Amino acid sequence: MSVQPHPADSAPPEFLQLAAHPVRWRLLTELARSDRGVSELTQRLGEPQNLVSYHLGKLRDGRLVAARRSSADRRDTYYGLDLARLGDLLSAAGGALHPGLRLSRPLREAPPRRARVLFLCTGNSARSPMAEALARARSGGAVEAVSAGSHPRPLHPNALRVMREMYGLDLAAHASKPLQAYADQSFDYVISLCDRVREVCPEFPGDPQTVHWxxxxxxxxxxxxxxxxxFQETAAELARRIDFLIAALADRAPAA
Incomplete structure (x- = not known):
């Protein structure tokens, strides 16, 4: 009797082979938390810069990591992770072993307790007010989101339009605020959305998680x-990232 080969007898998915290297896995772990530059990744991993750059190149070739020039200093590059693509790859890898191993947990499961999140950009006129509105709406109110800017400007008309047309959200009442408006308040997360504001972001009380997108x-x-x-591309990217943020908040232990 002939033995039919089982799918598990084949080579592991390319994604697993790529991510399994210890340095690359640590890079993925760091970038899952926040976008980072090479020098920052070198410090956090405690590895030589040439080694970190080599493995970042491998991850870029595999389309697990993307790179973008810093708008604050064009000599620097920020690396970021496509969490949605990684989720699909992980699900497919599990499904290759057994259909029951495909990921099925809903992303936007409500956090066990109310969370406070501050979104920051330069003008508080486009990216951060859109993020604020999306975090509130997509968490069902479980995230208390606010936003501010280092140099506040009036709300951009396209921010108003894209939120209304893509997500049915009304930003008409938004009033841009300076960073100082929240200087004495505590947050669970402080998320910078542009490279310039990251350079001038003050410390906030309560030891919040600081994240850069x-x-x-x-x-x-x-x-x-x-x-x-x-604006449509930015809104869609914010929605994807916020869904993963909500999942991270939902994974926290409930308050005692």
Whole structure:
């Protein structure tokens, strides 16, 4: 009687082979928490910069990590993780062993206790007010989200439009605020959304988790109709990242 080969007899998925290297796994772990530069990753891993750069290159080739030039200093590069793609790859890898191992946990499971999150960008006119509205709506109110900017400007018309058209959210009442408005308040997470504001972000009381999402500014100064697609891309990226943030908050132990 011939023995039919089982799928598990084949080579492991390429994703697992790529991620299994200890240095690459540590890089993925760091980038799952926050976008980071090479020098920062070198410090956190305690490895030589050439080794870190080599393994980042491998992860980029495998489309697990993306790179973007810093808007604060064009000589620097921020690396970030596509968590949605990684989730799909992990689910597929589990499913290759058994259908029951495919990931099925809902991303937006409500956090066990109310969480406070502060979103920061330069103008508090586009990225951070959109993030604030999305975090509130997509958590069902379980996230108390606020936003501020280092140099506040009026809400951009495309931020108002994209939130209304893509997510049914109204930002008309948004009033841009300076960082100092929240200087004495405690948060669970402080999330910077642009590279410039990360450089000037003050320390907040209560030892919050500090996270950086290196997102380009969709307000490029061009006409609104030209930049609207950029606002759509930014809003979609914020929604993806916020869903994973909500999952991280839901994973916390309930308050005693």
């Amino acid at each position: 290196s997102l380009p500014n969709p307000a490029t100064g061009e006409p609104d109709e030209v930049t609207y697609p950029l």
